[in-house]
Amino acid sequence: MPRRDTAFLFDLDGTLIDSVYQHVLAWKEALDAEGLDISVWRIHRKIGMSGGLFANMLLRETSLPITEERLDRLRQRHADAFNRHHAQGSVRPLPGARELLAYLDAQTIPWAIATSGRMETARHNLEALGVDPAKVPVVTRDQVRHAKPDPDLFLAAAEQLGVDIHQSLVIGDSVWDMLAAQRARALGVGFLSGGYGHAELQQAGAFRVYADPADLLQHVDEVAARD
Amino acid sequence: MPRRDTAFLFDLDGTLIDSVYQHVLAWKEALDAEGLDISVWRIHRKIGMSGGLFANMLLRETSLPITEERLDRLRQRHADAFNRHHAQGSVRPLPGARELLAYLDAQTIPWAIATSGRMETARHNLEALGVDPAKVPVVTRDQVRHAKPDPDLFLAAAEQLGVDIHQSLVIGDSVWDMLAAQRARALGVGFLSGGYGHAELQQAGAFRVYADPADLLQHVDEVAARD
Numbered sequence: 179m180p181r182r183d184t185a186f187l188f189d190l191d192g193t194l195i196d197s198v199y200q201h202v203l204a205w206k207e208a209l210d211a212e213g214l215d216i217s218v219w220r221i222h223r224k225i226g227m228s229g230g231l232f233a234n235m236l237l238r239e240t241s242l243p244i245t246e247e248r249l250d251r252l253r254q255r256h257a258d259a260f261n262r263h264h265a266q267g268s269v270r271p272l273p274g275a276r277e278l279l280a281y282l283d284a285q286t287i288p289w290a291i292a293t294s295g296r297m298e299t300a301r302h303n304l305e306a307l308g309v310d311p312a313k314v315p316v317v318t319r320d321q322v323r324h325a326k327p328d329p330d331l332f333l334a335a336a337e338q339l340g341v342d343i344h345q346s347l348v349i350g351d352s353v354w355d356m357l358a359a360q361r362a363r364a365l366g367v368g369f370l371s372g373g374y375g376h377a378e379l380q381q382a383g384a385f386r387v388y389a390d391p392a393d394l395l396q397h398v399d400e401v402a403a404r405d
Numbered sequence: 406m407p408r409r410d411t412a413f414l415f416d417l418d419g420t421l422i423d424s425v426y427q428h429v430l431a432w433k434e435a436l437d438a439e440g441l442d443i444s445v446w447r448i449h450r451k452i453g454m455s456g457g458l459f460a461n462m463l464l465r466e467t468s469l470p471i472t473e474e475r476l477d478r479l480r481q482r483h484a485d486a487f488n489r490h491h492a493q494g495s496v497r498p499l500p501g502a503r504e505l506l507a508y509l510d511a512q513t514i515p516w517a518i519a520t521s522g523r524m525e526t527a528r529h530n531l532e533a534l535g536v537d538p539a540k541v542p543v544v545t546r547d548q549v550r551h552a553k554p555d556p557d558l559f560l561a562a563a564e565q566l567g568v569d570i571h572q573s574l575v576i577g578d579s580v581w582d583m584l585a586a587q588r589a590r591a592l593g594v595g596f597l598s599g600g601y602g603h604a605e606l607q608q609a610g611a612f613r614v615y616a617d618p619a620d621l622l623q624h625v626d627e628v629a630a631r632d
Binding site for chain 1: 423425426427429430433434437442444445446449493494495497499500597598599600601602603604605608617
């Protein structure tokens with residue numbers, strides 16, 4: 179059977195895994211510990227962008243000096259707090275995530291994962307999804323120069339799959355995914371499962387918006403190009 | 406000086422206090438403990454509505470029987486988890502909240518608070534804001550038959566202030582506040598500080614949208630009618 183043209187390039191946190199809100203409060207805890215007072219919704223709206231840009235945002239929105247040392251402590255405190263949520267078992271695949279990936283496999287539709295996180299934190303999520311990074315392309319922050327909203331992660335994922343990025347879908351829950359999709363000239367598909375509203379995703383370039391992986395699976399004919 | 410016509414009727418959680426995300430994960434913890442698997446963003450989108458309607462949502466979105474006993478356990482577990490966040494000190498007034506209330510007092514503009522929560526949980530928040538419920542009308546779930554999106558809480562607040570609800574602003578962070586504003590024929594003002602997007606609030610009826618209390622204070626001439 180000939181390989182289909184439309185590849186599915188997925189974000190991970192908030193798109194396949196229900197983890198955005200735990201990341202948000204883990205950052206809140208880390209920022210509080212450093213005396214950085216930032217409203218929680220502002221943290222939420224930055225989740226999924228590159229850590230370096232997140233640090234730049236902190237530089238602009240607080241008056242405290244942001245040193246390399248402080249950034250390291252922030253990252254460590256966030257990781258500790260997030261791993262506590264993970265240990266409590268509250269971080270799980272989103273409805274339909276495993277089923278959607280199984281469907282794509284069954285249809286021999288190529289897919290990959292591209293995340294602004296590092297392999298260190300992504301590993302647990304991939305296990306929960308039953309994804310073996312030896313068999314499926316998984317591009318993490320470690321492998322590219324710039325993370326989202328730069329397009330590098332998705333470009334690398336398409337390259338690893340050997341597909342044309344212009345024929346690919348970039349599927350994510352944040353505006354950073356949608357902006358990266360536009361910059362890569364891919365088609366952005368937004369999920370509400372990260373807590374952004376429908377219009378926010380559309381305004382950032384999503385050509386379709388679904389609730390979550392289960393909702394996309396139910397409407398997959400709307401986005402999957404045929405041979 | 407004659408009393409101005411425009412009264413300010415505030416929601417509490419997410420509007421004056423930065424507490425929405427802690428409520429969301431406290432509900433997640435409570436639901437998980439009862440074996441009810443609901444995506445976190447779906448919980449987020451229900452925060453601020455009446456507890457009874459929240460329970461109806463659970464009835465529809467899960468297959469487990471929702472008994473009165475289970476609802477009581479859920480409420481207790483949510484309260485315990487939320488109080489843990491409170492004890493950690495992460496729940497604080499939003500930027501500009503105290504300053505906005507002080508400004509209204511200085512201008513002798515009438516204001517009140519109307520929350521879907523109960524006085525039991527609101528008390529900590531009022532203390533943090535420096536609001537004395539003996540001096541300022543505070544309408545809680547305990548005092549009305551129906552909470553948001555029904556208009557009862559805001560109607561009661563206007564009545565306690567002795568102002569015309571049609572000349573009042575209903576200020577909140579959730580679509581439930583904006584729907585209640587429309588049903589009360591008040592003017593809805595939305596805040597982004599609860600994590601809803603701009604368009605969601607506008608579509609629910611907000612005639613203006615600001616980031617948070619600090620942003621409204623900076624633009625208060627846009628909404629405060631003069632004598």
